[in-house]
Amino acid sequence: DQEITIRDFQTAYQAQINAAAAQLGTVPTPDQAISLGIPSQVISQLSTDAALNILGEELGLGVSDKRLAEGLRSVSAFAGTLGTFDRDVFEQVLRQNNITEKEYFDTRREAAKRQQIAQALFAQTPAPKVLGEIVQRYGEDRRILEYFLVSELSLLPISAPEDDVLEAYLEANQFLYRTEEMRTIRAIQLSPEVLAKNIDISDEEIAAEYERTKQSLVRPERREIKQVSFSSDEMVEQFQAAIADGKNFEEAATLLDLEVSELGRLLKRDILDQRLAEVAFGVDLNEVAVGPSAVGQRAIIVTDIEPARTMTLAQARRQIAQRLALARGREQFIDVLDQIEEQRAAFIDLDKTAEEFDLPLVEVAISVRGEELVEPLNLDPAEAERIANAVFRSEIGALAAMATLGANKSVWYDLIDIEEARNQDLEEVREELVAAWIAEQRANALEEKANGFAEQLKSGQNLQDIAVINGLFPVFSQPLSRGGDGSADIDANVAAVAFLGGEDHTGTAQNGNGDYVVFRVSSVIPAEEPLAPEDQDFIEANYRDNLFSDFSIALRDDAKLSINQGVLNQVLGFGPNGSSQPGGGLN
Incomplete structure (x- = not known):
């Protein structure tokens, strides 16, 4: 007999849960894991491995420590910065997976025994010739x-049909012709950006801030750039020869029937191609440079340079005013938020709160997706959906809690009307x-x-x-x-x-x-060409894998497998009766 321990199950189960989480984007709950068949898959694999381990012991199979050590050094997950085995990395990986060194080597030793069984029984078993022929015909006929x-x-x-026909058609397909439930809310939003819109910054404050920060108020250098692309090295040589003969950029391009592309007046950061950016901002005015592009060679020329310069007060005024207003909005945010919360607790009407703090009050009917909130409250779709989810859990007349959308962004709303989903009529x-x-x-x-x-x-x-x-x-x-x-x-x-x-x-x-x-x-x-060697090898390998899988399953089925259901349910997070809170257990 061989026991599958709780730890064996937990380790394998967690590995499957992690794999499912990577695929689904979220960690499955115990109920979801059962619906995905994860516990059953783990038990099936562990019991199959156990049956093979028993057979390996009966046959006296084993593997030497030297062989295990050689295998260990070939595992890339344990390699250090030099690409060779690193014991510190090895120990770190084991700690991350909550596995002891003894457990790791025991697992590898059992796996080696199972591999020996597979090699001994099926390594030399050829796939039937007809199998390759069927695969070839299937793909190449x-x-x-x-x-x-x-x-x-x-x-x-x-x-168009008569009304009685339409009425019958509508009745048969009524599920396609229903209105959505819509909920009408009145809402205000508070954020530093909203507060900043109502904050006036004086000319004196702007001037003082300009003097304090003008060293950083620099308009970066801009360059007017043109380019031509070449389809061959020969064309590059002809273009360079034309430039050397005194032709200007456009004349050389026209001579070779090349199109000149005007990239415009750009900042260096505007150029996504890093190679182009370095060349364009490294050449002199009207200097022609030839270099590689993503699809070949190109030539560029800079026809005008607007040097970097410090912005004037007039140029920086709007930017400074916005920055100061936003900073003041951040300072006021917590105080205003606390005052609004006090008013909500005192059941003061939302329109009075909006008027007192000069906040826009919007009234909008929304669906469960909340997309109608995006524009009036300047939300992104995810934020709008979060608000909508809260609204659809609310009741008319009940005080709705503040919806927090971030460290400095909150929304308050009152639910004022519910239009239930209903069947639409013919008209x-x-x-x-x-x-x-x-x-x-x-x-x-x-x-x-x-x-x-x-x-x-x-x-x-x-x-x-x-x-x-x-x-x-x-x-x-x-x-x-x-x-x-x-x-x-x-x-x-x-x-x-x-x-x-x-x-x-x-x-x-x-x-x-x-x-x-x-x-x-x-x-x-019919297919005429013989099966490619790599395809034949693939068929042979899969055929042997299937034989070994069938053998393993039969071996497992012949063994007597018993499951302690109570322990299993507890490991999976269910109660003794197999029920979760809420949901069902493993049955």
Whole structure:
């Protein structure tokens, strides 16, 4: 017998939880882990490994310490800065994973035994030859189709239905025609930026701040830049020769029929290409420089340089005023916030609070997503959704708590009206209902027509005759794979149906454009090239892996596995009865 300890389970379970969290972007709860099948997967893997470990012990398999040490040195996770094994890194990784050195080597020793079993039983087992042939035929066979298209152009117009038909259609599809629940709120927002809009900064304050900070109020250098791109080294040489002969930048470009691109008057930080930025801000005025670009070579020239200079008071006035107002807004923020909270606790109307502190009061009806709040409150979508979630948990007349959106951003609101979600009636949705009904009728008619042609074809009628009689055009496809023939007509959807049969197989399938393809497989082109060696190796490896997996599962099933359900539920965070708070346990 071999016991799977609580620690074994916890270690493997946590590894699976971490993998799921990386994929989902959030750590699964115990209930979610069960819905994902994680506990069952862990138990299955651990019990399979245990069954193989028992067999390894019965066979007297083992691995030497020397072999384990050699394997340890090849693990890249334990390598230091020099790329070789580093014991400090090794110990750090073990600590991070809550594993002792003995547990690590025991785990590696058991894994080595399982690998020996797999090697001994299946390493020399070849995959059946027919398996490679099937894979090759599946991937490389081609078909040529004789086909015609059945599109909506072949249908007669469909008139709008009577009201009784529309009423019945609306009743059958009422779930598509419902209003959203909307909630109307009145809201104010407080932030340093909001407060700053109402703060006046005097000319004297601006002038004083300018004198204090003018050394930092520098307008960076700007350069007017032009460039041409070259398609070959030969063209670079010809351009440079033209410059050397006295031609200017534009003349040399015109001589070689090159287009001059005007990049504009730019700051260095405006240029995303770092190589271009370094060259453009390193050359002299009207100097031509040739250098590499992302797609080849290019030449640039700087035609004007606006030097860096200290901003005047007039130029810096607005910037300084905004900065000072924002700083004062930050100073006032906490005090104003406390006063608003006091007024809310005293049930003072929100409009009076907004008026006292000169804050914009907005009234808006919002959906559960809150997108209607983005513009009036200047929120990002995530912030708006957070407010909406709170609103949809609120009740009319109840004092809603302050919604904090960051260290310096808060919103207060009153819920004043709720418009419940409801079914829409015919007059509200008549136009879109008529369009949907007609679209459905046309889709049904098109499918029925294509299926009728397919039945005629199946009964033995000639494809070309069917097409010509109905004013359609029969054509032959290019040789197609299971992905289609590269055209819009024969895509993967059509190819999938065509590959269900061999030569003279008939059928119909809808392509991505919504047209139906009625076809007959005119010919099958079998794969001729042998399977590539790397593909054959892949098949062999997977075949052996599957054999070993089947063997391992059978070995596990023959062993007697018992689970202490109470302990398992406690490890997973459930109560003794298998219930979480709330939710269900592992059953």
